[in-house]
Amino acid sequence: MNVDIGNALATVASPGISRERLERLDAQVADAHERIEAGMEHAEHGYEALNLPENVDPADIRQAVGPVTDADALITVGIGGSALGAATITDALADESDTEAIYLDNVDPDWVTGHLERIDLENAAINVVSRSGTTAETLANFLVVREAFEDAGVDWTERTIVTTGESGPLRDLSDRHDLPSLKVPDGVPGRFSALSAVGLVAAEVCGHDIDTLLEGAAAERKTLTGSLFDCPAYAYGATSYALDQRGAAINAMMPYAESLETSAEWFAQLWAESLGKDDLGQTPARALGVTDQHSQLQLYRAGPRDKLVTFVVPQEQSDRAIPDTEVDDLAYLGDSTLGELLAAEFEATEASLAAAGRPNVRIELERVDEYELGGFLYGMEAACVLAGELYGVNTFEQPAVEWAKKATRGLLGGGDFEEADAVAEKTELRIER
Ligand SMILES: O=P(O)(O)OC[C@H]1O[C@H](O)[C@H](O)[C@@H](O)[C@@H]1O
Secondary structure, X not given: OXXXXXXXXXXXXXXXXXXXXXXXXXXXXXXXXHHHHHHHHOOOOOHHHHHHHHHOOHHHHHHHHHHHXXXXXXXXXXXXXXXXXXXXXXXXXXXHOOOEEEEEOOOOHHHHHHHHHHOOHHHEEEEEEEOOOOOHHHHHHXXXXXXXXXXXXXXXXXXXXXXXXXXXXXXXXXXXXXXXXXXXXXXXXXXXOOOOHHHHHHHHHOOOOHHHHHHHHHHHHHOOOOOOOOOHHHHHHHHHHHHHXXXXXXXXXXXXXXXXXXXXXXXXHHHHHHHOOOOOOOEEEEOOOOHHHHOOHHHHHHOOOOXXXXXXXXXXXXXXXXXXXXXXXXXXXXXXXXXXHHHHHHHHHHHHHHHOOOOEEEEEEOOOOHHHHHHHHHHHHHHHXXXXXXXXXXXXOOHHHHHHHHHHHHHOXXXXXXXXXXXXXXXXXXXXX
């Protein structure tokens, strides 16, 4: 990926970063890079995620998914980091797959039932993913899906792949039924695991080229150097951090490709869970070009100066001509294509923000394919790790999320957790109709 931070400079935007500040920031990046390299070298928790492109063996993944590559539908049961990386890849490349990728990452009963009633379960497969093997939503959904397979007369043990940690309830269940299983690599937090079996099983079942995904990531890894001026990932991480320090507390991720919409969800988890701690962090917002030009852009251009807009723009996309029309005022459209319209709208939006002095950054992908996606996922993870170093937070923990997990478990009678008591202590001020 390439990154253009020109519209984040103080000569264009406010908040913005001056050239002098960029130079000083680069010295901080050099120190942070040393720390990141040491973490990678010693396979420290979290930093190990940046070694994934070299450590993952695609042959293991291919072997595990062998029995289900004929599936018409793959039901991935997982949540957060155990769903969004895979969904980013398979949604981005969905046009090239005959397998429908479904993600059960919510426990809304109507929605889960709707999916299970719609799919032909005889030709479906299950991909259950949980790093901890204890996440209530995932385990509950898996039990529901398993039962639906049994009710349909399908032997779920022949149609299920498990990806989980070395031990835990899901590992026990997998061993008991002798299911094909893969391990979430040690030292890789869920939201940084897209380039492991966690993200690649679904990609492989859907027929995408996981070797090339890993090659794209490995190429991005080679760009990690001690200077933001040589490394697109660090340029993005450092710019986002510096803008946040100057008041851009919100980061609106706005891909200009329908197929990349899910990537903004993945980014939101990465950014929020990794950096949102110690009263610090930038709030990720999700937008989609061109659609949200007609809903959110007003706020981005004229609202509070508390936002960075991040565009993700594929340079090549397929195209379709706009037919000629009999209406004179619309004649200009007939000379164009949908792709040209999309490109023009992006350029106009980017320029409109710059003209109003609103900081924005452009991330360019050559196209939406396996290689570029691998590079994008890796690059954004590296950007996030760098930003975490600059903020001085522990990028790889999420104690605030764990709190709510314990409270939920306590409420369901899954143990004695003091966090559950807080639910009963809620302050009420009800206004009833
Ligand atoms: O993979 P699992 O252990 O099931 O965890 C799934 C998700 O659970 C929690 O909410 C964590 O905060 C996330 O980081 C994680 O991705």
